[in-house]
Amino acid sequence: MAITTSNKCNRFLYKGVFNMLLAGILHRPESEDTAILADHCVTIRLKTALDDVAKIEMIYADMYLWQEGTPMQTTEMHRGLATQSNQYWTLAVTIPTNRLIYGFRITDKSGQTIGYGDDGFFDDQATNWAVAGHYFHLPYLHVSDAELPPEWVKNTVWYQIFPERFANGDVTNDPANVTAWGQGPVRRESFYGGDLKGVIDHLDDLADLGINGLYLCPIFTSPSNHKYDTIDHFEIDPHFGTKADFQALVDGAHERGIKVMLDAVFNHFGEQSPQWQDVIKNGQQSRFADWFHIHGWPVGRDPQTHQLNYETFATGAAMPKVNTQNPAVQDYLISVTKYWVEQFGIDAWRFDVADEVDHGFWRKLCGALRAVKPDIYLLGEAWHSSQALVNNGQFNAVMNYPLTQPIPALFNHELSLKEYVGKTNLQLTQYRLPNQQAMFNAIDTHDTPRLLTTLNGDVTKLQAALTLLMLLPGSPCLYYGTEVGVAGGADPDNRRCMNWQPNADELALKAFVKQLVGFRRAHASALASDELSWKIEGQCLTLNRQSATQLISGRFNLGTTAVAASATPAVLSVGVHEHQLLAGGFEVSIN
Template sequence: MQLAGIRHRPESEDTAVLAAHQLQVRLQTARDDVAQVEILFADSYLWQEGTTALERRIMQPGLATQGNQYWQTTLTVPTNRVVYAFLITDTTGATVGYGEGGFFDDVATNWQTVGNYFHMPYMHVSDAELPPAWVKETVWYQIFPERFANGVRQNDPANVQPWGAGRVHRDSFYGGDLPGITAHLDDLAALGVNGLYLCPIFTSPSNHKYDTIDHFEIDPHFGTKADFQALVDGAHARGMRVMLDAVFNHFGEQSPQWQDVIKNGEQSRFADWFHIHGWPVGRDPKTKRLNYETFATGAAMPKVNTQNPAVQAYLIDVTKYWIEQFGIDAWRFDVADEVDHGFWRALCGALRAIKPDVYLLGESWHSSQSLVGNGQFNAVMNYPLTQPILALFNGQLNPEDYVGKTNLELMMYRQPNQQAMFNALDTHDTPRLLTTLHGQLTKFKSALTLLMLLPGSPCIYYGTEVAMAGGADPDNRRCMNWQPDEQEQQVRQFVTRLIKFRRQQADFLATSQLTWTIDGHCLILTRTDVEQTIQGRFNLGTQAVSAGSDASPILTAGVAADEVAPGGFELTVV
């Protein structure tokens, strides 16, 4: 038995309070090494008093990564108190016990020793920090406001270009605004999305608005607070939630706080709002390096000292203001992984106190267990889960490695948080999906379908529903094309059907069992519960394959004459 492959950490992603008296438990073992895992558990007080016996349950094999197998079960714990240990049997029949003190021999006296067991002293549902129930039912639509639609020309910037004209540059302005978004809410409702994620809308000199001047004001080129309220009200009337984007890692150089630092130097009342290592602020004459910290290496975005109580109070007030005054439903926080955890706990706690069902999302490009739960975010932007999908359909990952990497990410977080992860195949920070897949519409549709079958809260980037192209930033931020005869209408129809399917099956896709099968060059993803089975079959080879199901597929791409073309798929419900 490969003991080094066995791992369990209580009160981590390996245990999840799902509801009152319900505890999900996971165990990791080496892959292809273990034949069976039993969990033995009891209320420690009642067991030691002799009023109850140990219960035993065989755990089910779950997902497997490239090197490990996961085992899983859900325990019912009437008293909310439980101790538990694992009896592990390998493929040769050898057994070992595993608990808080490590491994122990499988003999009766060891199983009667409470010190050998992992302890869950008391299960508090409040400690579970369960994400809002509505999130797993949400299909998001991300909007880059400056490029979505120009609703009011009177607020256009002075240097505005004709809509969609010319090549997009980093300093291009086209006049997109909040009234433009409101005017197209019916289009979005028809598409089927029920969550709007808006990139920053606060005052800023740039088109992207990630260099904020004033967090309490709408950028005048985007409209007014009345315009924003109309947008929120219109979205809510159509059953859509609204998520704003906040940049608290850094401010823009034109912010009044930073300008005061430039003017007054060490005497500025905002001097300790930033990470400054020399005066006056600027470049060191010897090293030519900035003497203050910034986002990345850009001088125009000074990094904020979020450990300063005054900074914390200001930023918390910002987030509370837009919830209390305008009724927004969620916040996405930019560069969340570079901000201290103490601040995030203070902010998230303050927001949950005024809006218990607020969705709090952190931006991160890597696995981020330290940001999820523990008083912080419900979820993060799940690039480690979604980027392998792109590599899979571009032939950069074989199916076996794709499954291993994906399963590793699916096991990275507790199940309730995994249901709330923000899953997107393209965003304002990445090349567009169609361009990444080299214009291949069949693979484009397959990738979106695979995304919608995975746990999490999926997102469509504006224009993806009509197969907009675009390379790296700023080319991925082109103006939305609103001319129907210039849009890929068959793609929009496909995405509309796919979103409808996802929303109809949201609860099922959040909780059902997930299994992978590799059949030749086909990757098969199956989701199952006691009532139904949903299966997506994706042809990753270079030759057509026979259609693989007797059931009539509800959605396909690249399927004709009972064959699935390379890059195509069929989706069936049984």
């Protein structure tokens, strides 16, 4: 059967009747399209154009056994998630050995077929399927190479704390210019006295809320309130407390079943760091001169252009960028991370501005940390799809802003239901399944406006957005104060003091969030791995998580009129009244 092509539409045409969009078909071996789940078990994924293909079969074998006469296996692939332009097909296969070659037989809607493999497309004929070069190859499934994230992460609900604003437990270590707790407006230079003792004092509150992961913004010596301009990576900032305080915090968290994650800033140092001060003092003779990206001497601003002659974080002169390709810098930073793991028993690291740091350094650092603590969780900050940072010797996950940012846009009616589903499905296909289960899913953080403010103060929308977040795969995170309705615009307003005197409405919101966290943790395994699908009925959006024995459904009414509620009683709901799901309401049910 001869193959011809049309340059106009980039389609294969078989005898004038076969029609398929080739540009939409793609599979890449040893990428996010192949996820090693366990020994002998791998999930394969293939992308086609949307509504363009009727069926796909995967044809596979161990190459050596096949060459000795063992026949190929043929299994039909599952129609998985669809984005705005593409359909994804998946198949989990268990193979007797850890070696795999495979190709795809693609059937169009007219019933015509084509082969697709490592060297592109070929006629669906036995002689072609007998050619080893037509197949994709996974020469050996090394489970260790998959760097599966720690199991505990997909069962974790995180709580992010900006320490300076959470609670003041020790007034004796307050900065001299401290502002009364909660007094506003919040300014970039404001200090309110939050510290580690304040976190310790409220560990029971966090445990009662149900969270089991605590993410602390930087706590190391720094002149700022945010501590992202580190002076000394081996010391606790004196306004936050002591190492004894930190050990008490870690021990207290662990006693309550709460993991602890620290925040490291390795893209840049603070201008008051001893390394940078030595460069300023000694210039090119400084032993730290090559620790930074310096393009002229003395360091500073060019008198003609007024531009900095050294690289920084963004355009901030006070945060000189570190040369992480320098072996001495690498050794220093790796020693920092190992110190806090080995001496204090922390469980995870989050790395600031991870996408601007050398990949080779990340591989070296992550390998060193996994040697110290095999089940450590390593998280990179990135604001975009960042496959290059995940796996391949680097992080377990990144901060999953591309997945979570469309959520408030959906409830603010800035996206249609169909647009939201397409965008969300796209992000759910960006990483291997094990990594997707460990992605850090936070809608708002210290770097974004607070969710309640983004949703224009609508508490019901806030509850709906958090519920949708908890139904998605990944490791969800609450920003401190969300549970009691703390609002705030862009930085620094998003860093308001924690509200420790909530009113009745805020306490009701806290009770809902506690119920939601409890639901998520009770069903964490299912919500990490069960099949995900969507259903749109008018202005109602339903997210289904289906296993062989259970269906968890979240249904959201984004319209302006009530609709009939689900027949199955809701385990969690807002806006259900007399068997009606009111406008803006939602319900979660389990069948």
